[in-house]
Amino acid sequence: MPPFSSFQDEIYLHGLLTGEAPPFGTDPAGLEDAARERMSPEAYGYVAGGAGTGATMRANRAAFGRRALVPRMLRDVGVRDLSCTLFGTRLPAPLLLAPVGVMSIVHPDAEPAAARAAAGLGLPTVLSTASSTTLEEVAEASGDGPRWFQLYWPKDRDVTVSLLQRARAAGYTALVVTLDTWLLGWRPRDLDRAHLPFLRRIGIANYLSDPAFLAGLAKPVEEDPLAAVAHWAGMFADPTKTWEDLAFLREHWDGPIVLKGVLHPDDARRARDAGMDGVVVSNHGGRQVDGAVAALDALPAVAGAVGEEITVLFDSGVRTGSDILKALALGARAVLVGRPYVHGLALGGEAGVRHVLRCLLAEFDLSLALTGHTGPTGLDPGLLAPPLPG
Numbered sequence: 001m002p003p004f005s006s007f008q009d010e011i012y013l014h015g016l017l018t019g020e021a022p023p024f025g026t027d028p029a030g031l032e033d034a035a036r037e038r039m040s041p042e043a044y045g046y047v048a049g050g051a052g053t054g055a056t057m058r059a060n061r062a063a064f065g066r067r068a069l070v071p072r073m074l075r076d077v078g079v080r081d082l083s084c085t086l087f088g089t090r091l092p093a094p095l096l097l098a099p100v101g102v103m104s105i106v107h108p109d110a111e112p113a114a115a116r117a118a119a120g121l122g123l124p125t126v127l128s129t130a131s132s133t134t135l136e137e138v139a140e141a142s143g144d145g146p147r148w149f150q151l152y153w154p155k156d157r158d159v160t161v162s163l164l165q166r167a168r169a170a171g172y173t174a175l176v177v178t179l180d181t182w183l184l185g186w187r188p189r190d191l192d193r194a195h196l197p198f199l200r201r202i203g204i205a206n207y208l209s210d211p212a213f214l215a216g217l218a219k220p221v222e223e224d225p226l227a228a229v230a231h232w233a234g235m236f237a238d239p240t241k242t243w244e245d246l247a248f249l250r251e252h253w254d255g256p257i258v259l260k261g262v263l264h265p266d267d268a269r270r271a272r273d274a275g276m277d278g279v280v281v282s283n284h285g286g287r288q289v290d291g292a293v294a295a296l297d298a299l300p301a302v303a304g305a306v307g308e309e310i311t312v313l314f315d316s317g318v319r320t321g322s323d324i325l326k327a328l329a330l331g332a333r334a335v336l337v338g339r340p341y342v343h344g345l346a347l348g349g350e351a352g353v354r355h356v357l358r359c360l361l362a363e364f365d366l367s368l369a370l371t372g373h374t375g376p377t378g379l380d381p382g383l384l385a386p387p388l389p390g
């Protein structure tokens with residue numbers, strides 16, 4: 001397989017032969033601007049919005065900006081291997097698609113298009129419970145591609161078990177349990193438009209197709225859609241959950257379990273002690289707690305606490321290949337990309353997502369090589385200059 005960096009040669013060569021620029025831009029900020037033009041104001045607000053003043057989103061990016069790579073020279077980086085192994089599965093690169101719900105608001109092809117793009121590159125899709133298409137449809141779209149299921153852990157035990165069984169049956173191998181969204185964060189962009197997709201029955205396909213969920217309705221969904229939405233709202237999440245409850249998930253899921261939204265090393269230790277297989281250091285892209293710690297700033301302590309024992313993954317603020325490199329240097333085994341691939345989806349469906357992923361992979365490959373490395377293993381904080389203040 002040609003190196004991921006060859007995407008660059010492909011772009012230049014195609015330009016030389018045809019005079020054409022690539023169909024989508026390669027700069028993440030430019031891609032977001034272009035995607036914004038293609039989305040309704042409500043959809044863009046939902047994707048771009050953060051909690052409160054947006055301080056956490058800004059902090060996520062600032063934390064990357066405060067850290068600088070220190071390239072090393074003359075180290076033979078001619079042949080590179082970007083692959084990594086997560087839970088026994090070999091992946092071509094340490095990159096996954098973060099769970100993002102309600103994608104049909106940005107493009108009609110929604111989650112299946114993103115899953116096809118990921119599968120085409122061999123990267124795992126982490127499918128959201130709040131997907132606008134059912135987990136079975138997305139599994140079909142991803143074919144042989146690796147796939148994980150993200151659980152918004154419902155209050156209702158029967159629905160929880162049913163979702164887990166369906167995910168297992170559809171070939172999802174790892175379970176990602178999101179811990180930071182028992183309640184929805186305060187999001188002014190959505191509040192000011194009184195816009196919450198779920199109440200319009202977007203992003204609840206996995207519930208509306210679930211036998212255990214449907215068993216709790218007095219009438220079929222079409223006869224009383226409001227009652228179905230109310231039933232969903234009543235069970236979406238349970239803020240009374242504690243560490244002890246994780247035993248229930250262990251009992252009903254026999255594959256790896258990863259807790260998403262861990263920012264404190266003590267919580268990472270508790271995850272390990274509860275028999276969990278990994279954590280995602282994440283603040284949900286700044287969508288939940290305004291003024292929360294930047295995920296990248298939380299990463300070194302979490303990796304230091306449990307990185308030798310369980311798998312530490314990372315998301316929140318990854319926009320470039322260099323960002324991936326920085327997160328790996330600070331202790332992540334792999335990173336999840338969120339908003340950038342949603343921008344790709346908005347711009348061009350599957351092709352747009354594929355483009356964004358190829359850009360990230362190419363830039364990651366080039367950044368690795370240009371800093372004197374041949375792969376993701378063995379990267380350490382020595383790759384970075386001491387962080388700049390503030």
Ligand SMILES: Cc1cc2nc3c(=O)[nH]c(=O)nc-3n(C[C@H](O)[C@H](O)[C@H](O)COP(=O)(O)O)c2cc1C
Pocket residue numbers: 046047048098099100101128129130131150178260282283284285286287315316317318337338339340
């Ligand atoms: C529009 C949108 C929807 C999201 N939906 C989910 C979700 O359903 N489940 C989940 O665990 N995280 C969800 N997330 C959070 C992402 O998984 C990830 O943590 C976040 O996008 C990382 O931040 P970044 O996109 O700024 O890099 C969502 C994020 C966005 C932007």
